[in-house]
Structure formats: structure tokens, C-alpha cells
Amino acid sequence: MKNNCGLYIHIPFCSSKCLYCDFYSKADSKEEINTYVTHMLWAIEKFGKEYNGKIFDTIYIGGGTPSVIGTNNLYSIITAAKKHFNIINPEITIEMNPCTAGKIDFEKLKNTGVNRISLGVQSANENEIKKMGRIHRNNDVKSAVEKIKSSGIDNISLDLMIGIPQQTTESLKNSMDFCIELEPKHISAYILKIEENTPFKRLAPTLNLPNEDTQADFYEYMQGYLSKNGFEQYEISNFAKAGYESKHNIKYWQCDEYLGLGPSAHSMLNSKRFYFPRSITDFYNNKVVYEGEGATSEEFIMLSMRLKTGLIFKEYTDFFHKPVPRQCIAVAKKYERYGYTKVDNASVSLTPKGFLVSNTIIAEMLE
Numbered sequence: 163m164k165n166n167c168g169l170y171i172h173i174p175f176c177s178s179k180c181l182y183c184d185f186y187s188k189a190d191s192k193e194e195i196n197t198y199v200t201h202m203l204w205a206i207e208k209f210g211k212e213y214n215g216k217i218f219d220t221i222y223i224g225g226g227t228p229s230v231i232g233t234n235n236l237y238s239i240i241t242a243a244k245k246h247f248n249i250i251n252p253e254i255t256i257e258m259n260p261c262t263a264g265k266i267d268f269e270k271l272k273n274t275g276v277n278r279i280s281l282g283v284q285s286a287n288e289n290e291i292k293k294m295g296r297i298h299r300n301n302d303v304k305s306a307v308e309k310i311k312s313s314g315i316d317n318i319s320l321d322l323m324i325g326i327p328q329q330t331t332e333s334l335k336n337s338m339d340f341c342i343e344l345e346p347k348h349i350s351a352y353i354l355k356i357e358e359n360t361p362f363k364r365l366a367p368t369l370n371l372p373n374e375d376t377q378a379d380f381y382e383y384m385q386g387y388l389s390k391n392g393f394e395q396y397e398i399s400n401f402a403k404a405g406y407e408s409k410h411n412i413k414y415w416q417c418d419e420y421l422g423l424g425p426s427a428h429s430m431l432n433s434k435r436f437y438f439p440r441s442i443t444d445f446y447n448n449k450v451v452y453e454g455e456g457a458t459s460e461e462f463i464m465l466s467m468r469l470k471t472g473l474i475f476k477e478y479t480d481f482f483h484k485p486v487p488r489q490c491i492a493v494a495k496k497y498e499r500y501g502y503t504k505v506d507n508a509s510v511s512l513t514p515k516g517f518l519v520s521n522t523i524i525a526e527m528l529e
């Protein structure tokens with residue numbers, strides 16, 4: 163292990179289900195939320211005792227839509243985490259849907275240490291938003307951002323999506339302009355993936371989805387536009403103002419240790435990997451599935467290459483006590499001639515142009 167650990171807490175409730183979403187979440191009911199929070203508080207105490215030798219420096223409450231459980235429940239969860247885990251100077255993030263933020267008391271959350279809010283925007287074009295089955299509107303995003311900022315929390319991240327139904331270069335520009343005007347510190351932009359068992363899978367032929375070439379054009383356009391507006395790309399899908407990269411998410415890409423609590427949450431701690439199944443009932447029954455040892459060298463290479471900093475040879479050697487495979491360096495050198503990679507004595511990494519074809523290059527590095 164190189165760094166401190168991250169704590170992830172999953173809230174599996176949403177006001178309604180978006181048509182493309184594969185995350186483990188269900189429509190909220192007050193009674194179920196109360197039962198869930200009670201069990202989560204118990205789990206926090208139990209796992210806090212079990213890992214009291216570890217230092218944590220991030221808490222990430224994700225979902226689902228954590229804001230649907232309300233301020234008091236979020237407050238209790240964070241207070242319990244700070245009481246039972248050894249948490250030092252943490253980045254504390256809560257994911258929110260813009261239309262549930264109106265009911266949240268951000269000042270109270272700030273007082274318990276929350277210093278980062280991640281809002282799902284996805285698009286600023288109402289035809290696209292409706293097509294995706296999302297329930298918020300642009301005004302909800304604007305008022306959420308205003309409310310968060312007036313509480314004194316200035317680290318706001320906005321999520322966008324590319325490759326969504328009906329998207330055009332102009333509509334993508336419109337979504338980026340909308341976000342940039344709200345002056346967030348961080349923007350995530352994921353390419354839509356059609357997941358099995360979602361309504362989008364069934365509807366795909368009728369959705370008028372951009373093809374792969376168009377998606378690639380959108381991605382390149384987005385990289386250039388966000389960079390021109392002061393957001394530096396530090397990971398394949400993530401852009402930030404200097405110093406506002408997500409500390410929690412970087413832990414996953416660096417193979418640092420993390421503990422995830424709640425159905426579908428994964429953990430990697432003490433060289434063990436385990437997860438809670440995608441079932442609230444299994445979570446209540448404390449069912450945990452162990453899936454083996456810590457990160458493999460292939461995973462380490464694959465995840466490191468997602469970051470702008472790339473694969474740092476010393477970190478790999480410290481982790482696995484062996485040198486970086488020659489094949490990795492040879493492949494990176496081959497692609498350097500075409501401007502896709504950068505190679506020096508200490509690391510190999512992808513350039514912004516290389517991020518677009520990362521799957522091909524990384525697969526070849528691992529052959």
C-alpha cells in the first residue's frame with residue numbers, strides 16, 4: 163500500500179430510475195430508507211472496529227442518489243464514520259441528483275466536514291435529458307449549485323455524458339457551456355455504455371445513438387473544449403481545475419486500499435478483495451463475497467494508464483517487487499511515434515490523443 167485508504171458508502175435509492183442506469187438502486191420508500199440507514203450505522207461501527215489500524219482520508223457517499231435519504235441521515239452516517247474509523251483531514255464527497263438538492267441543508271453537512279458535492283447533470287438539452295429518463299431540469303441544476311456555493315462548499319463536480327441519444331456537436335457544446343458557466347471545480351464526462359438489463363438495451367435500435375466514430379469526434383471535441391476553458395484532463399473521463407482532482411477516485415486508479423459498504427460496494431484491503439452482493443437483503447444478512455487477493459499486475463497497469471501520470475515504474479516495482487514488463491515499454495515506445503503515448507526513464511503514459519484509443523494500446527501492452 164502506498165497511501166491512506168478511502169471509504170465508500172453506497173446509498174441504493176433513487177427518486178426514479180433513469181433508463182440507461184445499471185447502478186444498484188431502487189425507488190425510495192421512507193420506511194426502507196430508515197431500515198437501511200440503521201443497518202449502515204451498524205456496519206460502519208462493525209467495520210470501523212475491524213479496520214481500526216487503517217488511516218482513511220476520503221469518504222465518498224455515492225449511489226443511487228444519496229440526497230434522497232435527507233440531511234439528517236447523511237449527517238448521522240458521516241458522524242458515525244468519523245467516530246468509528248481513523249479518519250484524518252478527509253475529502254468528503256456526496257453525490258446528488260440536482261432535483262433532490264433543494265431539500266438538503268448544505269450548511270449542516272458542511273459542519274460535519276462535507277467539502278465536495280458531485281451533481282449528475284449529463285446534458286443541458288432538455289430533449290436529451292427527457293430521452294434518458296432523467297427527472298431534473300436545467301433550473302434544478304442552477305439552483306442546486308447556487309445553494310451549495312452559498313453554504314461555503316466550493317468544490318463542486320458536474321457529470322456529463324457523451325454519446326447520448328440525439329446528441330450533436332452543438333448540443334454537446336451547449337451542455338459544456340452550461341456547466342462551465344456554473345464554475346465547477348471538476349467535470350466528469352463518461353461515454354454512454356448500453357448496459358444489459360436496462361430499458362436502453364431494449365430501446366437501443368430506436369434511440370438514434372451516435373456511432374463509434376461520432377462518439378470519438380465528440381470525445382476529442384470535449385477534451386479540447388474543456389482544456390481551453392481551464393479544466394485539465396487528469397484521467398480518461400475526468401477534468402479538473404488545478405488541485406481539485408478527486409482524491410477518492412484516484413485511489414481506485416492507483417490501486418490504493420478502499421473499503422466499500424452497502425450492496426454492490428467493492429473493497430480492497432489488506433491484500434483481500436471482497437464485495438457486498440447487489441441485494442439489500444444480503445447486506446442486512448451481512449453477506450460478503452471474497453474474490454481473491456489484491457490487485458494483479460495487469461490491473462495495476464490498466465488502471466495506472468487511465469491517469470495522465472500513467473504507469474510510474476518505481477510505483478510498480480514497489481508494489482510487485484519486480485520490474486515493469488518490457489512489453490509494456492516497447493508498445494508504449496511504438497505508439498510514441500504517432501503521438502499517442504509519452505515515454506521517459508521513469509514512466510509511460512497516454513497523451514490526450516492516446517486516451518481515445520486507450521483500450522487498444524493497453525490491451526497490446528498486456529499481451
Ligand code: SF4
Pocket residue numbers: 175176178179180183184185187225226227259282
Ligand atoms: S439518478 Fe443516478 S443512480 Fe439513480 S437511476 Fe439515475 S443514473 Fe442511476
